[in-house]
Amino acid sequence: MIEIKHVTKTFGTKKAVDDLDLTIPTGEIIGFIGPNGAGKTTTIKMMTGVLNPDEGDILINGKSIQKEPLEAKRQFGLVPDSPDMFLRLKGIEYLNFMGDIYEVDTQVRQQRIEALAETFEMKEALNDKILSYSHGMRQKIIIMGVLINEPEVWILDEPMTGLDPQSSFRLKQMMKEHAAKGKTVFFSTHVLEVAEKLCDKIAIIAHGKMIYFGTLEDLRAQHGENQSLEELFLEVTEHA
Numbered sequence: 001m002i003e004i005k006h007v008t009k010t011f012g013t014k015k016a017v018d019d020l021d022l023t024i025p026t027g028e029i030i031g032f033i034g035p036n037g038a039g040k041t042t043t044i045k046m047m048t049g050v051l052n053p054d055e056g057d058i059l060i061n062g063k064s065i066q067k068e069p070l071e072a073k074r075q076f077g078l079v080p081d082s083p084d085m086f087l088r089l090k091g092i093e094y095l096n097f098m099g100d101i102y103e104v105d106t107q108v109r110q111q112r113i114e115a116l117a118e119t120f121e122m123k124e125a126l127n128d129k130i131l132s133y134s135h136g137m138r139q140k141i142i143i144m145g146v147l148i149n150e151p152e153v154w155i156l157d158e159p160m161t162g163l164d165p166q167s168s169f170r171l172k173q174m175m176k177e178h179a180a181k182g183k184t185v186f187f188s189t190h191v192l193e194v195a196e197k198l199c200d201k202i203a204i205i206a207h208g209k210m211i212y213f214g215t216l217e218d219l220r221a222q223h224g225e226n227q228s229l230e231e232l233f234l235e236v237t238e239h240a
């Protein structure tokens with residue numbers, strides 16, 4: 001569960017996130033959508049302790065990211081918007097590093113690395129440095145590093161960017177499997193078809209404010225039965 005409690009973040013005179021209040025239940029896939037500059041990445045950075053809010057607090061499985069940062073960080077895995085990290089490590093070194101940090105048992109770790117490398121066709125690349133990887137391969141190694149620990153809460157910022165169709169399909173399957181195990185998946189996306197097909201609920205943000213949180217069916221019931229998510233999104237964000 002993720003509880004975002006009246007969170008505000010201002011940069012200079014710009015309120016990037018404005019009194020955002022949202023509770024994301026366990027066991028669901030939530031798509032976080034909004035126009036460019038709406039405040040999605042800023043929200044994700046505050047959820048994960050990269051940025052501190054000016055006001056409010058965020059709890060991950062009941063642990064405050066500000067007051068109990070280590071405990072809160074044990075609860076989630078993050079796939080950030082840019083995968084250009086740990087470039088001097090080999091893929092396998094990075095995965096073992098993540099396994100060490102999250103104290104994943106060696107045998108379990110080995111099995112997960114093998115299964116993930118198979119799924120993402122990364123077996124041969126594991127002994128190469130991340131620096132030599134393409135954008136999509138870097139994205140995949142970061143996703144693998146998160147899944148080694150099977151986190152209770154999986155947070156992803158624009159995860160489909162740069163992935164080929166096959167990897168994107170597999171990632172979506174994994175997100176579904178993760179939620180089916182009773183874990184929470186929260187991801188931001190501009191790809192409305194993905195949100196439409198994958199999510200149990202959608203959260204729409206505009207100008208830093210939450211303008212809708214609920215199922216697509218309820219949004220349709222409020223605004224128009226036959227509209228696509230794209231049409232609904234344009235309608236609700238236009239008037240925000």
Ligand SMILES: Nc1ncnc2c1ncn2[C@@H]1O[C@H](COP(=O)(O)OP(=O)(O)OP(=O)(O)O)[C@@H](O)[C@H]1O
Pocket residue numbers: 011014015016034035036037038039040041042043
């Ligand atoms: N470090 C910063 N310094 C100043 N302004 C910032 C900073 N980070 C974000 N902003 C501003 O805050 C607002 C929200 O940005 P944010 O990156 O959270 O939006 P977003 O919804 O993720 O956008 P996009 O869909 O384009 O990635 C924007 O107006 C942005 O310019």
